[in-house]
Amino acid sequence: MSRPFKPYPFSPRHYAGKVPPLVDGRDPITKPVAIVGGGPVGMTLALALARQGVRSVLIEADDSVCTGSRAICISRRSLEIFKRLGVVDGFLREGLPWTGGRSFYRDTEVFRFTMHQDDDQSLPPMINIAQYQIEQLLLDEIERRADLIEVCWQTRVTGIEQLPEGGATLALRTGDTPWQMRADWVVACDGGRSTIRDALGLKLTGTTYEGRYVIVDIELDSARPTERLAYFDPPSNPGSTVLVHKQPDNVWRIDYQLRDDEDPDAAVLPENVMPRVQSVLDSMGEAGPWSPIWITIYKANALTLERYRHGSVLFAGDAAHLVPIFGVRGANSGIDDADNLGWKLGCVINGIASPRLLDSYSDERVFAARENLSYGMKSTEFMAPPTFAFDLMRTAVLGLAQRHAAVRPLINPRQTHAIAYVHSPLNEAAAEASAKSDAANAAHEAHAFSRGPAPGAVLPECPLSRRTEDGASVDIHLTDLLEPCFTALRFGADAAQDRAWQELQDTLAAQRIPFKTVTLHTRDAPCADRSCATDPTGRLHEMLDARPGTVYLIRPDGHVLARWRNGSAAAVQRALSATLVI
The missing domain is CATH 3.40.30.10 (Glutaredoxin)
Structure with a gap:
């Protein structure tokens, strides 16, 4: 339900779908690892495996990097992972670092937070950078590692069969050509609507929230500093919660909550979006010209699989868990999945570890997901109260916060942090x-x-x-x-x-x-x-x-x-x- 407008200040490369030489409709070469999904998680995993000399093939349904800003905040922990993979310089060069943010109730500032940053640190606590830029930076490195990483563009998975002797056969379609690929290991990084997860009959469990947010990318030239801005019940959008993030290249991300009685299909129509965005910018004092780029709608989920390993198939990122965007745990937790799985799967494939090591991937990352979900749910219930009682509590906290410092920590967005595997x-x-x-x-x-x-x-x-x-x-x-x-x-x-x-x-x-x-x-x-x-x-x-x-x-x-x-x-x-x- 996305609507493109003015193009992003970014020119992605596009790739043709190619089918390898087939024998009886099958690629005769068994792949050590097939990674389904070429987003940030799949790309990070491919690079982690390549650092250990392990070959992989990325299977991506689209012909290029993603459209829309999507995940926009990369944490210090993710930057440390990219540093070990040798790709951090591009992120630091193109991303906008930030250390904190402010929250407003109506037209009054009620909370200000600062993430940990001192002279000990070599990396910022957070950078803003759009997902299409994240993917392009990782893709640039993947193309430099073409000896170990193959990418199958415009290729969809239509089925999977796990084999008794180990490994799996993937049914694929590139254009009008159906074909099959066999892999010793399959990693599903194919997002919240995972084809692999559905094909295996697996279900995410947890909580789905009814509240919806419209997400809008606009182009706006502004000297305003990079910080997270949250507006609760602002005069410009009464009854709504609004989040604002500055991104590179004069792109701004504005998220605003819909009222329960609003039709989500009508909510993304330009004639309904443009006045809402203008009112937000007016309240911020942003008088410059702006243009819409992209509109979509978001619904918060706090869901996870019970296990991330199922035989020769492993799950990572949104295919394994869906974390609310509040606190920026979505992409960052997926990148952490890839980092954890990468070294373990590499050790197994290189013959230096038992496949049982992969069970610890599931143990550790399910534990991390539940930690992330607990924080994400608290943030979600404050950002978009699911019941009258939550709404009453939030209104009381926001009303008291201006004069009573003791209640201000309840407004804390609880930004993502590295998870300790205390029971690994x-x-x-x-x-x-x-x-x-x-x-x-x-x-x-x-x-x-x-x-x-x-x-x-x-x-x-x-x-x-x-x-x-x-x-x-x-x-x-x-x-x-x-x-x-x-x-x-x-x-x-x-x-x-x-x-x-x-x-x-x-x-x-x-x-x-x-x-x-x-x-x-x-x-x-x-x-x-x-x-x-x-x-x-x-x-x-x-x-x-x-x-x-x-x-x-x-x-x-x-x-x-x-x-x-x-x-x-x-x-x-x-x-x-x-x-x-x-």
Whole structure:
């Protein structure tokens, strides 16, 4: 139900649908991974697999990147993922960073929030960038990785059959040509109306909200700063909630709530949309000329599958869960899905992990989805009250907020944040491996840390430095040291253990397990490569409660797998072995 108007200031490339050489209507080459859906989630997964040398094919029904701004906010966590995948520079170059926002009740400001941002951070807490730009940046990198990523444009999935021996056969149609493709693994990234999910008879469960929002993209030249603006019951649109976001290239996103008695089909007609948008701009003091670009309608859902792995088929993004847009968890949670699944599926395909590792993808990301849904539902119930009681409560909060600071946090939009996998089976496997191997120290290690990220949490950011080959000191951050591999952070250099660590690296390299060590010093490191870094102020040591001998083992997705007060190469090897055979 979208209506294009003036073109976006963006010229997408268009691609023809091509059918590979067929034998009896089938592509004779079995694909390691078929990714259904070429949006941000599918593209991120393809790039994550390519970083591990795994081939994949993206199956996309359209002939180009998407139309409409759709997902527009990329979180710091997603930027960290793109940093590890080598694509973050384009996002920082084209996106508009922002750190907070304001909320108004009628014509009075009642709440102002600021997301976490300090000198420790290398990335902004959020950038605004339209989904078509997100997809184009990822597609540019995919085309540079054409040796490992194939894209089937203008190709639709019409059916799927899981095979008794493993893998699945996809029934496809490109133009008028039906054909089949076999894949060892299929990942459904095909959105909220997932064809794969329907074909397998799977249902999302949860809550569907009745409230509807009209989403309008307009072109407007304005020097107004980039921030999230929310208007509750504004004089320009009485009884409505309005959200406003500035995007790159003078594109603005305006979302406004429909009243219960409004016809959604009539609501997207230009003659009804234009006056509503004009009234919003008038109330903001925006007097410049503007043009509509795109109109659609949105209904909030808080739904998820119970499991994200079904045999050889896995689900990610909106195909797995639908999260309300409030708090910008939709695309960001899908990108996190792809990051989590990418390293695990890569390890399985490369023969270094048991397929049981993929069950932990489902465990962790279902847990994350339920966390995201709980926050998203709270935000939705405040933005669009589902009952008279919720509406009464919101009116009271907004009315009191101007004079009573204590109630203002209830207006907080609860922006997306990194989820800690506190009950992950991987945490348990690594802990059990340590306990079995060193029972005497296991209890001590479990309570040895008074602070710092516990297993399952994401590493915090921190400024560091490193010596270059010519001896110069350069400023870096902790995330600059992380790659799509397991990383052991060694605090302090113990020369007596260097040989054991080198033997571990050699052993894991021979087994094709992606791994590296980084030694962190509180003074200038004696080496000038990525295996050493300096924590000149001791800030990272403090944040991680680290001292000489401490070891943190980090997963390829940046989450802590295990930590030891007195770590060793042997302990790391046991934790990795337990993780990969889980």
